[in-house]
Amino acid sequence: MKRSANFEPRYTHLTQERLMELREKLISVIEHITFGLRIHYLLKVFILQFVTLFLTFQFSNPLTIPIGNQTVFQGSYLLISALLLGVTGIFVKDMCVRTFNPILHQWTNILLSVVLYLLISMIVVLLGFVSLIIASSGISGIGLFDIISGIFFTTVFSSLLAVGYHERMESINHPMKSNIQESFLNWQRHLSWVEYDDSAHEKKEKRVEFEKACEDLVELLRNSNTSQGKQLHSDFVDWWEKYSTHEPLGKEIIIMGQDKHEIRNEEFDEEHRSFMDLKDRITNISSSYDD
Amino acid sequence: MIDRYNNLSDTVPHEEYIVCITESSTYKGHKFSSIIKEIKNRVPGDKLTLQEYYPPVEKSNDYDRLIQNSVWILNIDDCISSTDSGTLFKQEYLELQIFLKTRRYPDDAGVFLCVDDVTMTQKSKVKQTFPELTIADTKDMLVGIVLGHIADANPVSTRGQEKILSWNNDVCDTLGVP
Numbered sequence: 255m256k257r258s259a260n261f262e263p264r265y266t267h268l269t270q271e272r273l274m275e276l277r278e279k280l281i282s283v284i285e286h287i288t289f290g291l292r293i294h295y296l297l298k299v300f301i302l303q304f305v306t307l308f309l310t311f312q313f314s315n316p317l318t319i320p321i322g323n324q325t326v327f328q329g330s331y332l333l334i335s336a337l338l339l340g341v342t343g344i345f346v347k348d349m350c351v352r353t354f355n356p357i358l359h360q361w362t363n364i365l366l367s368v369v370l371y372l373l374i375s376m377i378v379v380l381l382g383f384v385s386l387i388i389a390s391s392g393i394s395g396i397g398l399f400d401i402i403s404g405i406f407f408t409t410v411f412s413s414l415l416a417v418g419y420h421e422r423m424e425s426i427n428h429p430m431k432s433n434i435q436e437s438f439l440n441w442q443r444h445l446s447w448v449e450y451d452d453s454a455h456e457k458k459e460k461r462v463e464f465e466k467a468c469e470d471l472v473e474l475l476r477n478s479n480t481s482q483g484k485q486l487h488s489d490f491v492d493w494w495e496k497y498s499t500h501e502p503l504g505k506e507i508i509i510m511g512q513d514k515h516e517i518r519n520e521e522f523d524e525e526h527r528s529f530m531d532l533k534d535r536i537t538n539i540s541s542s543y544d545d
Numbered sequence: 546m547i548d549r550y551n552n553l554s555d556t557v558p559h560e561e562y563i564v565c566i567t568e569s570s571t572y573k574g575h576k577f578s579s580i581i582k583e584i585k586n587r588v589p590g591d592k593l594t595l596q597e598y599y600p601p602v603e604k605s606n607d608y609d610r611l612i613q614n615s616v617w618i619l620n621i622d623d624c625i626s627s628t629d630s631g632t633l634f635k636q637e638y639l640e641l642q643i644f645l646k647t648r649r650y651p652d653d654a655g656v657f658l659c660v661d662d663v664t665m666t667q668k669s670k671v672k673q674t675f676p677e678l679t680i681a682d683t684k685d686m687l688v689g690i691v692l693g694h695i696a697d698a699n700p701v702s703t704r705g706q707e708k709i710l711s712w713n714n715d716v717c718d719t720l721g722v723p
Contacts, residue, residue: 451609452546452547452609452610452613452720453609453720453721453722455721455722455723457546458546458548458722461546499558499560499594500560500596501547501548501559501560501562502546502547502548503546503547503562503610503613503614504560504562504596505546506546507598512598512599513598513599513600513601513604514601515599515600515601516568516569516570516599517565517567517570517576517577517578517599518578518598518599519578519596519597519598519599520578521596522596522598
């Protein structure tokens with residue numbers, strides 16, 4: 255009995271860890287579509303698209319309209335689909351690079367986002383369009399025209415969703431990629447104040463400029479929507495608030511780190527570690543724009 | 546790096562720095578970090594915070610940096626020359642010896658020496674060389690003299706604010722900070 259009592263908390267702990275991991279993965283996948291914005295819009299569009307398709311085909315009689323020149327029709331639909339796919343790609347890429355999550359800036363993740371947009375739209379098409387054809391004519395009833403129409407509907411819905419989310423991002427005045435890049439580079443540039451000699455007149459001026467860049471960064475990061483971006487904002491504010499309490503000498507030690515010695519000021523060490531971690535994260539986002 | 550204070554309100558709150566010039570991590574069997582912690586915990590009021598740091602030997606002669614600390618603690622055991630080389634301090638601390646001998650530290654700075662395991666002759670040489678500096682023989686004495694100095698430079702009182710302002714701007718004058 256005692257043994258099982260000992261095992262139980264460990265098992266619970268492992269399950270909780272696993273659940274946390276799964277939760278993080280799920281959030282990461284959802285953020286490839288919502289970019290940290292509310293999921294409600296995705297659900298709204300998803301339901302509306304499904305309803306639109308269902309109603310379109312439920313009340314159209316006959317289901318297929320006779321078309322004279324099939325090749326031109328199919329070619330036009332494929333061309334429009336390609337254009338809509340491009341629209342989806344452009345809007346999704348812009349949203350990806352405007353997040354404060356460097357993972358979303360990677361090409362593979364931008365592609366994954368586009369694929370997820372297409373996948374969601376494909377689910378609507380499969381449920382609302384293909385299933386209706388199968389129900390009425392069987393699986394053999396799916397012809398080339400239906401496949402092309404399916405592709406067309408998929409790209410229409412995915413571009414609608416992408417434009418919709420992009421519009422949401424614009425409506426909350428989310429900073430543009432160029433603003434983010436400039437603010438991050440500006441902050442990194444102004445870190446050089448610590449390199450000036452203590453007697454150099456411009457040292458104070460450079461430090462004040464760095465602190466202004468910090469304040470600007472706090473404001474910029476306030477726009478974070480993704481979980482990584484929100485975490486970066488919160489960690490930066492925590493560090494900035496502590497840093498601001500120090501006199502210039504302490505501020506410099508926090509940025510530069512303490513010299514190698516057997517004994518160290520633990521508080522300074524902790525704040526320096528936080529600074530280095532933030533610097534790495536900011537550099538990571540900043541350098542992701544160079545790729 | 547130090548900013549000039551324009552009026553007394555600039556001194557509240559204030560963070561003072563203690564520079565500990567020591568190669569060993571302990572003094573009289575106590576870790577330097579725990580001695581400083583004890584001092585920090587005994588600072589009255591909430592307007593003054595203390596931060597210490599430990600420069601390596603090669604930076605112990607950085608005058609521009611040293612004068613920005615209102616408290617200097619020197620572990621004499623590390624600085625003093627064990628050979629009869631003609632100088633009291635070791636070669637690497639000679640500049641520091643000159644700073645102390647010529648009183649190149651600000652008037653309101655607290656410079657304290659602590660001795661752990663030096664001979665009586667060495668201790669009396671230190672006393673002769675730096676007659677105006679206080680030498681701590683015990684951990685409690687070191688804590689006491691630092692606290693005594695800080696009590697006078699605590700922005701909880703107007704007198705403390707004046708002392709901080711005077712010390713701060715004295716350092717700015719020396720460094721040429723406008």
